[in-house]
Amino acid sequence: MRILTAAAGLALLLGTSLGAAAADVYAPYDPNPAPPAPAAFDYGDTDLVIFLGIGGTVTPQYDGADDYELSPRPIINVEYLSIPGIGAFGGKDGLGFSIGPSFGYVGERDASDFDGLDGLDDVDDTYELGVRAGYEWDHAEIYGAVRYAFGGADGVVGDIGANLISRPTERLVLKAGPTASFASSDYMDAYFGVTTSESFNTGGRLEPYDPDGGFKSVGVAASARYEVYTDWFVDADASYARLIGDAKDSPIVEAGDANQFTFGLGVSKRFSLDLW
Structure with a gap:
């Protein structure tokens, strides 16, 4: 039931995004309307524009699990940063190249809590710290992140992706696109070995x-x-991921599910700071 709920949320969000994008193409009363322009912001002499917030996410109980849990998550997104003598990252309208921190956290996996893992060693909390970079145009973006993991699992993890972007109104931004994740052998061994x-x-x-x-x-x-x-913003996201390669072939995943869903909802605030 939890999988169906997450899948329904993903389908609804994707349908809304694609439907909005289709509505931007043409309407019966105007065969060639101009696409809506992205919302423009005047930050003046601002050096840093950052989104900070908190939300909750429904995720699998562990990588490869077929049961789900709700957990809190921080929202941290650097939209614009200007450093004297180095340059600016990101445009003051939210477009262009951007770079910022990337964080990850995986809670403790206590094998005795799950029938399918009983007999395995426990894995302590894992913390991930790294950097995320991307480039955004009016109606598309590409991005990538790489993080160093330490704690219960050591190694390198990251993800890459691309999105189509629709802006039905100045207040609403919709994104949807493919994603992929990767991990080093030490990290994979901790969770799939x-x-x-x-x-x-x-x-x-x-x-x-x-x-x-x-x-x-x-x-x-x-x-x-x-x-x-x-x-002030309301943020919603959903995803579907299919474990592949050595992750999918793990007996841990074979006892669970290679299909993984997530759904998140949160509130964030945009801060504009003059640092220098």
Whole structure:
């Protein structure tokens, strides 16, 4: 039921985005209307424009799980940054090249909490810290992020993607497009590997497995941001990812589900700061 709820949210958000994009193309009363211009912001001498907020996300209980849980998540997005002597990243209208921090967090995986993992070693909380960069045009964007993971799992993780963008109104921005994630072998081993002793502890239910690094998943994601009041926004996002490669072949995933859904909702505020 939780999977169906997440899938329904994804389908609804994608349908809204695609429907809005189609409405931008033409209407019966005007065969060639001009596309709406992106909302323009005058930040003056501002050096930093950043979105900060909080939300909740429905995600699988662990990578490859077929059950879901609700957890809090921070919203941190650097839209514009100007550094004296170096230059500016991102446009003051939100377009162009942007760069900012990228964070990730994976909660502790206590094997005894899940019937399918009973017998495996626990994995402590994992923290991910890195950088995200992207380039946005009026109606499209590309992006990528890379993070170093430490704690329960060590290694490098990241994701890449692209989006089509629709702006039905000055207050609403819709995005949808393909995504892919990757991870190093150490990270993959922590969440998808099974040692010989762990296999023995499961009574042979999970066979020994030593995954390599590489692409972890491919999928599609969609998001919506609506400005409900000046500089205050409601953010919604949904995604579907299919575990691939060595991740999909893990006996942990075979006992769960390679299809992974997420759905998030939050509130954020745009801050414009004069730093220098």
